Amino acid sequence: MGIFNKDGRLNIPLSKREKNKSSASEDEVRYIVDQAYCPKGCTIIDTAHEINGSPGLKIKFKRPGMEGEFVISALEGDFDKIILSGTLADGVKDELYCPHCGVAFEKLINCNCKTDADMVVIGLTPTLDFNNAISFCNVTGCDNGTFVKSGHVLRHIRLKHSS
Ligand SMILES: [Zn+2]
Ligand SMILES: [Zn+2]
Structure with a gap:
């Protein structure tokens, strides 16, 4: 059984999705990132680290007293990630940077989970x-x-503000 998340989207764990793979519409719905760039134009697709069959997106993280690198899944709705170095702490925010040139990723809006939480943006061009x-x-x-396309985020903001 699925659970609707805050955005009203059906939130199905990936393991269950895999079992329903015969459904063609399911495959169309799930978006896969195959190109991703830092604000200065470095490609951050990491072909050395695949997650659920697709090369992930490599990101450097930093917070007071900790830094490291992780790879997030290129599949929309997939929370799986590979920690390459350092540790992440549940409920704690990290600043995110390009692993190649060190530039910080841009931020779209605040996330509503915490006052200082940010929705970080990764460009597809x-x-x-x-x-x-x-x-x-x-x-x-x-x-x-787990990532969503930024256009969807912007639309949700507009809907919230108009209701
Ligand atoms: Zn870069
Ligand atoms: Zn959040």
Whole structure:
């Protein structure tokens, strides 16, 4: 049985989705990132680290007293990630950077999980375009920890503000 998350989307654990793979519409719905860039144009797709069959997105993280690198899944709705170095703490925010040039990723809006939480933006084009990007919360364990397309985030904000 699925559970609707805050965004009203059906939240199905990936393991259950895999079992329903015969459904063609399910495959169309799930979005896979195959190109991703830092704000300066470095590619952050990491072909050395695949998650659930697709090369992940490599990101550097820092917070007071800790830094490291992780790889997030390129599959929409997939929370799986590989920690390459350092440790993440549940409910704690990390600042996110390009693992190659060290530039900080841009932020779209605040996430509603914590007052200082941010929806970090990763561009799908070498030159950052907020309408052609993905976004996710930088707090470990947040429901918004798996990415959505930034256009969806912006639409949700507009809907909230108009209701
Ligand atoms: Zn870079
Ligand atoms: Zn959050």
